[in-house]
Amino acid sequence: MSKVVTQIKDIAKKVHSKILHKKAPELKMPLRALSNVKYDPKDGYFEIIGKFKIRALTAGTVKTFAQTLRMMALSKNLIETNDIATKREAYYVSKNWKEAAFNIQPESDTVMDDVESMMMVNREQIGFIPEEKGGEIAGKLLVLDKDPDTKKVIKIDCTKMGSGAYSVPSSVEDLKFETNAKFILAIETAGMFQRLVKHKYWKKANCILISLGGVPTRACRRFIRRLSENKKLPVFAFTDGDPYGFANIYRTLKVGSGNAAHINKFFCVPEAKFIGITPQDIIEYKLPTHPLKEVDIKRIKDALKNDPFILHHKEWQKALKQMVQMKVRAEQQALAKWGLNYVIEKYLPQKLKNPKSWLP
Amino acid sequence: MSKDQPIAIELAKKQRDIGVAEFFARNRHLLGFDNKRKALLTTIKEAVDNSLDACEEASILPEITIEVIDMQNERFRVIVEDNGPGIVKKQIPMIFARLLYGSKFFKLSQSRGQQGIGISASVLYGQLTTGRPAKITSKIDPKHPAHYYELHINTHNNKPEIQKEEIIEWKKEHGTKVEIDLEGNYQGGSQSVDQYLKQTAIVNPHVTIIYTNPKAEQIIFPRATEELPKHPQEIKPHPYGIELGVLVKMLRMTENRTLQSFLTNEFSRVGAGTAKQICENSALLPTTKPKQMTREIAEKLIEGIKKTKIIAPPTDCISPIGAELLEKGLRKEINAEFYCATTRPPAVYRGNPFIIEAGIAYGGEQNAEGTVNVLRFANRVPLLYQQSAGSIFKSITSTNWRQYGLSQSNGAIPQGPMTVAVHIASVWVPFTSESKEAIAHYPEIIKEMKLALQECGRKLSIYIHKKRHIQAESKKRSYIETYIPHVSEALKELIGLKATEEEKVQKMLKQILEKTRGKLEKIGIDNPDYDEELAKIGKDTEENKIGEQNE
Numbered sequence: 078m079s080k081v082v083t084q085i086k087d088i089a090k091k092v093h094s095k096i097l098h099k100k101a102p103e104l105k106m107p108l109r110a111l112s113n114v115k116y117d118p119k120d121g122y123f124e125i126i127g128k129f130k131i132r133a134l135t136a137g138t139v140k141t142f143a144q145t146l147r148m149m150a151l152s153k154n155l156i157e158t159n160d161i162a163t164k165r166e167a168y169y170v171s172k173n174w175k176e177a178a179f180n181i182q183p184e185s186d187t188v189m190d191d192v193e194s195m196m197m198v199n200r201e202q203i204g205f206i207p208e209e210k211g212g213e214i215a216g217k218l219l220v221l222d223k224d225p226d227t228k229k230v231i232k233i234d235c236t237k238m239g240s241g242a243y244s245v246p247s248s249v250e251d252l253k254f255e256t257n258a259k260f261i262l263a264i265e266t267a268g269m270f271q272r273l274v275k276h277k278y279w280k281k282a283n284c285i286l287i288s289l290g291g292v293p294t295r296a297c298r299r300f301i302r303r304l305s306e307n308k309k310l311p312v313f314a315f316t317d318g319d320p321y322g323f324a325n326i327y328r329t330l331k332v333g334s335g336n337a338a339h340i341n342k343f344f345c346v347p348e349a350k351f352i353g354i355t356p357q358d359i360i361e362y363k364l365p366t367h368p369l370k371e372v373d374i375k376r377i378k379d380a381l382k383n384d385p386f387i388l389h390h391k392e393w394q395k396a397l398k399q400m401v402q403m404k405v406r407a408e409q410q411a412l413a414k415w416g417l418n419y420v421i422e423k424y425l426p427q428k429l430k431n432p433k434s435w436l437p
Numbered sequence: 438m439s440k441d442q443p444i445a446i447e448l449a450k451k452q453r454d455i456g457v458a459e460f461f462a463r464n465r466h467l468l469g470f471d472n473k474r475k476a477l478l479t480t481i482k483e484a485v486d487n488s489l490d491a492c493e494e495a496s497i498l499p500e501i502t503i504e505v506i507d508m509q510n511e512r513f514r515v516i517v518e519d520n521g522p523g524i525v526k527k528q529i530p531m532i533f534a535r536l537l538y539g540s541k542f543f544k545l546s547q548s549r550g551q552q553g554i555g556i557s558a559s560v561l562y563g564q565l566t567t568g569r570p571a572k573i574t575s576k577i578d579p580k581h582p583a584h585y586y587e588l589h590i591n592t593h594n595n596k597p598e599i600q601k602e603e604i605i606e607w608k609k610e611h612g613t614k615v616e617i618d619l620e621g622n623y624q625g626g627s628q629s630v631d632q633y634l635k636q637t638a639i640v641n642p643h644v645t646i647i648y649t650n651p652k653a654e655q656i657i658f659p660r661a662t663e664e665l666p667k668h669p670q671e672i673k674p675h676p677y678g679i680e681l682g683v684l685v686k687m688l689r690m691t692e693n694r695t696l697q698s699f700l701t702n703e704f705s706r707v708g709a710g711t712a713k714q715i716c717e718n719s720a721l722l723p724t725t726k727p728k729q730m731t732r733e734i735a736e737k738l739i740e741g742i743k744k745t746k747i748i749a750p751p752t753d754c755i756s757p758i759g760a761e762l763l764e765k766g767l768r769k770e771i772n773a774e775f776y777c778a779t780t781r782p783p784a785v786y787r788g789n790p791f792i793i794e795a796g797i798a799y800g801g802e803q804n805a806e807g808t809v810n811v812l813r814f815a816n817r818v819p820l821l822y823q824q825s826a827g828s829i830f831k832s833i834t835s836t837n838w839r840q841y842g843l844s845q846s847n848g849a850i851p852q853g854p855m856t857v858a859v860h861i862a863s864v865w866v867p868f869t870s871e872s873k874e875a876i877a878h879y880p881e882i883i884k885e886m887k888l889a890l891q892e893c894g895r896k897l898s899i900y901i902h903k904k905r906h907i908q909a910e911s912k913k914r915s916y917i918e919t920y921i922p923h924v925s926e927a928l929k930e931l932i933g934l935k936a937t938e939e940e941k942v943q944k945m946l947k948q949i950l951e952k953t954r955g956k957l958e959k960i961g962i963d964n965p966d967y968d969e970e971l972a973k974i975g976k977d978t979e980e981n982k983i984g985e986q987n988e
Contacts, residue, residue: 089931096945099952136913136950139920146927153931177923 085153104132106195111335116385121347123333155204163208194339211294212245216279216286221253249300261285265316269409298344318354319406320373324380351436352428356399359407366405458592468558469872477621483555488519490548495522500645507651513621518614523577526584534588534597547669566620570600574614583607623651628821635974636819639766670754673705676742678788688727697723718744752783752790755862763796768966774800775900779892786881791863795889801962803854814860827875829859832886841894842901921946
């Protein structure tokens with residue numbers, strides 16, 4: 078029997094025995110929030126510090142309590158039958174639970190995350206896979222995958238994607254890589270990725286281009302982590318010059334998130350470096366800007382106050398404070414002001430050559 | 438028209454005295470005879486009011502018999518008989534067949550009638566619509582004979598015309614019986630005779646009413662207490678309430694020889710010191726002879742009174758219903774979940790003391806949709822017409838009921854399953870017209886009414902919030918019970934429970950959750966005083982609702 082199934086059964090037995098003793102049963106799970114992680118650059122990721130959330134059975138929690146147990150039952154069922162369900166499928170399965178059905182998918186996602194954290198495992202291990210898409214690859218990389226039926230190895234050449242790209246699959250654990258590239262460039266926006274692909278920047282700079290498409294998914298983070306570790310490649314992040322790009326996209330890529338507190342260890346890229354767009358770049362490259370919005374300022378203040386990663390790095394605090402003072406932000410594509418290919422010909426080569434202009 | 442004669446002389450020929458009876462004959466709506474339905478009610482109301490006043494004044498527990506006989510063609514005979522002190526022979530024609538004749542106008546004392554118009558106006562109305570005289574029988578003592586009169590009113594000179602006069606045998610020891618024929622219309626509903634008598638019985642629990650309606654059905658409202666209400670005291674007017682015309686009249690009529698003694702003897706709360714003060718403030722000598730005071734001097738006196746500080750009039754002259762009896766009355770009539778009533782301390786408007794009482798009945802079998810039901814009383818008389826005109830309505834609409842848990846649009850009457858009763862007791866109730874349907878908007882009165890309503894409202898809000906809490910709690914409990922089976926089913930899937938084990942889990946879970954939540958308090962109707970038969974009387978029936986025309 079799988080270890081996870083045993084774990085699930087143990088929890089259920091505890092609940093059962095509490096009930097028989099006329100005590101309100103509880104479910105205990107790690108708190109999934111920034112307040113439950115610490116950052117140590119030696120480990121390189123947001124490590125859980127052992128705060129727990131206890132879901133005791135009361136009138137207010139009885140529905141979620143029942144849903145959590147049912148989700149655990151579904152998970153056990155999936156593992157035992159060697160099946161998987163996407164997050165959305167799990168949501169639809171719940172429609173059989175009558176009153177206990179989830180109304181919207183975010184509800185079922187949350188409960189699923191709870192179960193996952195209770196087991197302290199990755200959700201793939203409890204039978205659930207995300208259907209979220211994230212991560213497009215182009216450049217000097219051969220991905221070795223297997224045919225789902227024949228199990229024969231398939232080689233995917235990421236230089237031969239034409240004007241398109243290779244998509245990171247939802248499970249990356251069994252992929253193997255071949256490459257002679259010098260580095261990985263992780264790009265926030267699809268627009269910038271397209272430009273770099275179109276002009277074959279990967280060929281010119283001998284690198285692998287990855288489009289993050291916003292905050293990178295777990296699969297995408299894991300993919301970059303495995304690739305960079307296997308092939309000893311440095312990772313450079315290139316995002317918009319705004320608080321979301323810094324504190325959400327880059328921070329999550331590098332050290333993980335509060336929500337995934339229990340599994341950040343696997344889903345982060347501690348070696349990643351931030352090359353731009355930094356607040357200083359906005360000044361030096363005289364980029365066209367937009368004023369900071371209320372939510373941007375709030376996000377910066379929040380990060381300066383609560384984010385263990387930012388709190389650890391003086392450089393980041395300085396950069397964020399600088400941005401608050403400048404009261405502006407700039408997008409990656411603002412570089413087009415100096416010509417459409419300025420980013421390829423000038424900006425990226427200059428930045429990559431000058432580690433002092435990076436942020437940790 | 439002749440040209441050499443000024444037109445004024447020609448016009449002068451047409452100008453003459455208007456008989457008071459003639460005036461009212463034309464303006465019958467001022468007295469509450471605007472339509473046939475109301476005329477029937479007003480006639481009964483005036484007779485009953487008089488009977489009750491007379492009984493209470495003589496400290497007799499009232500027993501009143503009312504009979505309304507349908508004479509066809511919209512004619513009715515109203516017979517009201519009481520066990521009151523009776524009326525001495527020579528007064529009978531004056532009381533019943535002369536307008537503005539009476540005892541109550543001249544004194545300040547809490548009574549139902551006050552102007553001396555009521556019953557004679559009914560006699561006049563009956564005479565105008567049927568041509569028949571009013572028949573009065575009265576007896577003052579077992580040793581005295583009963584006198585029987587048939588009376589008309591001479592509309593020109595407002596004097597009684599005696600059609601018939603005789604001594605008859607009457608078994609009653611004492612009492613008065615009035616019989617009037619009139620054009621009317623009998624209907625049920627909220628403004629009906631039935632409703633009026635029922636509400637009268639509710640706020641006069643010491644009265645027995647035996648009522649036979651035009652369908653020849655007898656309804657008896659037996660008295661609920663043998664105790665007469667506290668006898669209202671007659672008081673002298675308070676200087677602050679006096680008006681110039683009345684003052685002039687008082688000065689002319691008084692037997693006091695000096696202004697000083699006039700002030701101390703004819704007014705309440707004026708002692709020697711205060712009288713001197715008033716004289717000083719009016720720049721008049723205390724020795725001024727009242728009979729020689731002109732209108733101008735009287736005006737100076739009024740100015741002087743205004744400048745003088747005088748303590749408020751005595752208030753022990755008023756007899757309220759009492760919060761307890763008011764609440765009991767509501768309990769009899771309405772099957773609700775929550776009742777409360779309050780009696781305010783006495784207050785004063787224009788020198789007249791008054792007491793406001795309010796009561797509410799909430800929830801139960803009352804209609805939750807629509808506006809709240811309003812019961813209005815003045816000196817223990819139900820007011821059925823012109824609900825929205827008076828200060829009671831105004832005080833209800835200007836009270837913020839939302840804070841007590843009812844819904845209410847701005848400045849409107851609140852909505853919800855509730856009945857509000859408001860009673861004003863005063864030595865002089867300021868009605869807006871002679872038909873005594875609405876109470877004038879004196880700020881002092883509205884303020885007291887609002888305070889009384891707010892007091893009830895606060896108690897109500899405690900109840901409403903408790904009720905909401907209990908409803909939310911029982912909702913929560915049913916919520917819990919909805920999800921308990923899901924917990925046990927999940928456990929069955931997870932660790933393979935048997936059916937019996939699953940049942941046990943459900944049972945235990947229910948106990949666990951109930952243990953933490955405590956026992957649920959029960960709310961609902963608990964009203965042993967409710968009198969279903971009584972409540973039905975005068976209720977709107979479907980056909981009445983359609984044809985009903987308020988005011």
